[in-house]
Amino acid sequence: MEPKEISRRNFIRVSGLASAALCLGVYFPASAKEEVIVSKAAADARGIEMNAWLQIDTDGKVTITDHRAEMGQGSFQSVPQIVAEELEVDLKDVNVIFAQGNPKKYGSQITGGSSTIRGSYKQLLHLSATARTVLIMAAANKWAVPVSECYAESGNVIHKPSGKKFHYGELVVDASKLEAPKEIQLKKISEYKLIRKPLNRRDTPIKTNGEAIFGLDKRLPGMLYAVVERNPRMRGTLKSFDSTAALKVPGVKKVFKVQMKVYDTTRDGVVIVATSTWAAMQGRKALHVVWDDSGFEHVNTIDIVKRQEELLKTSEGISFKTQGDPDGVLKQSSNTIDVIYQTPYQAHSAMEPLNCIAHYQPDKIEVWGPIQAPDWIQGNLSDEFKIPKENVVVNMTFLGGGFGRKAFLDYPYEATLISKEIGAPVQVVWSREDDTTQGPFRPGIAYRCQGAIANGEISAIKFRVAGQNLDHWQGGKRDKPNSSTDEGFVKPYFNSIKNISFSDINFELPIPPMWWRSVYASTHGFGYESFMNEMAALAGKDQLDFRREYLKDERCQKLIDRMEEVSGWKSRKKNEGYGVAITECFNTTVGQIVKVSRHTDGKVKIDQVWAVMDCGWYVNPDIIRAQVEGSVLMALGAATIHEITFKDGLPEQRNFYNYLMPRMSDMPPVEVHIMENTADAGGVGEPGLPPFSPALTDAIYDLTGNRIRKLPFDMNKV
Amino acid sequence: MISLNVNGKQHQIDADPNMPLLWAIRDILGLTGTKYGCGAAQCGACTVHMNGEAVRSCVTKLNRAAGQQIVTIEGLSANNNHPLQLAWNELNVPQCGYCQSGQLMSAAVLLRENLNPTDQDIDDAMSGNICRCGTYQRIRAAIHKAAHIQQEAAKI
């Protein structure tokens, strides 16, 4: 039973705290659906655990705890921007600290699914407005004037008629004794001074002078460094190793076997612990390891692709969704297409390779690192090492990119094992080669797309998907279709396409797969939206008008109008190829138009990308623009520059010399537009990625008549 | 003992002369602004200046760096106020930020030698620096802006 009196309208109690006079947070009751805003004092009195999202000291200092990771997506700026708005404080007076992992305190903290803002902005707005309200009440009481005569501004409460003011620090003690009113008035969007403004990011200065501390930069007293030689085929076992030469390398302290868990598989490795990163790397070079790689398939990319093609021809798969009777209609139609789309495996390749510091003590574990999933890691380490959760402390540093790879358990687990064995804090460093070759990878997926057009309209669509299913690696049942089979597909299509089906064909490999920026939308978007462009061509219609016909809801109509307007779609010239795609993921819809032309050197170049994002309520338009610019570049790399291929069970790419990355000269100009509306906030960090590759290949088709159905392709050869 | 001059400060360090400068700077001197990205001269995250030239510290051995003037991101300016740093801040260039020390160090050499670089000059000078977050468009704009800031400052 939760104590009755702790509720939204009765959230605050006498504060006996010396340091933090007003400390508000949200408490996630195990039994209730809705979380509750609560003061620190009330929480302590009840013995419940709350987060300390917002704290105002007697000197007026405001501290916000950022419960999500900062990996470039801007939580370090956008979370305070929300709080400062409703609290009425100056942004520069707000301190931000990173939370430690604790789902009991913060709910989900996984920085994935583009959830940083959409997952918590309502709570943050409400919390901050609540604090402002009680501060105003406290001032009104002190002056013995009506609350309606007072307002808050820049960390002060001001009495309008007399001009008297108190700064928040002077009010926090009184405020913490008050009960907040039942209804808290939130600002209207038109009243926002900070939200929706392109304010500069507060983490920029420390990211231009070397001060920002990423995982690899963290140092602890007495810390040792380690590198691990892991099985290159990801599945084999360690037969034997000879550490004699490695141990002779100056600085090398210890060499031993370590087994990292990756889902329910084990990755065998030999770890070299040394006094510096370099010494550990030298030790690794001198190490001799023999692997036993029997008992599992050594895959080849050629076979993966062949097998997927075969399955798409012979298997119906497991139905994910069927509307109407696409099979029946297809059988009776004469105007049909039946094509296969293919996408490759990808590594995440964040600029900061994986790394983690762990300090294991008999009754306590503490880890530091570039971590996207602190709460999940806390739970895992607690289970694995049999240490109560409250003694497992997970600290997030800045992340040098994540893209999903750092929302995983394997690297902190391995680091903790190593620390336990050596009895000292240790930083485990993955080389670029480790980071590129060890996976888990974004799976390459193939699509069979069938469609029929009658009288210029879509009469049926049938999609079949063959690719590794992440669900299966997380305990999902084999007889269920992939839960993300239609990810990326814009929902309103379902209202206007009467006969449509999606099915998922089981496709198993020994390679561990993983989410990668925008997850399945990153590949599905290419298959599904490219196919929509083929259907438009079959119907003899303009691709954008075709979308307009089938995406009838108001938000989509407005998005399409905007796309047309900003790109000059209607006035495009001969010798210019224009392509389009619209995808949806994480409650955000993004449309992109790509323009290409053949330059004097004979090569096709991307002249311009226009992206229009409808993410509903949003915080910082400049951060959104940056995220979309980056998403386009990442999509460009995956569509035209790199892929992970396997030969005899080994990934063939190792470092940036054969896993090439787009460079400065590859960056196309990207113009980003944001739709203005008051719908619930959607994601921002990922949804800009999926529409790019189908829009690009559509533009190439428009220019050359050549339809590209397999990624990656070479821009120099189109 | 190897003597290293980093950001104008003299250090005597006891290390393998074959150790790349990158690891000496990071693990021994504790200057962690210079990043490890690939260890193979492919990404530019480890870029520092040696006698004013941009070098990849991950492949520059200590014995080559000994006695030379090394400048790292921590020494690029006194107060985060190099024209490039000002422009980077104004245009919100960094996302994750991991590549940015290297980007700035490469751009600083370009801007010193070329007061008004063209897009082509920028493509050429910056081609060795990868940004996985895709900040290239802003880096380009910020270099142009920094060139402008530098020219304005020269007029005064």
Ligand code: FES
């Ligand atoms: S770390 Fe030196 S170039 Fe990549």
Ligand code: FES
């Ligand atoms: S800002 Fe993240 S790699 Fe460049």
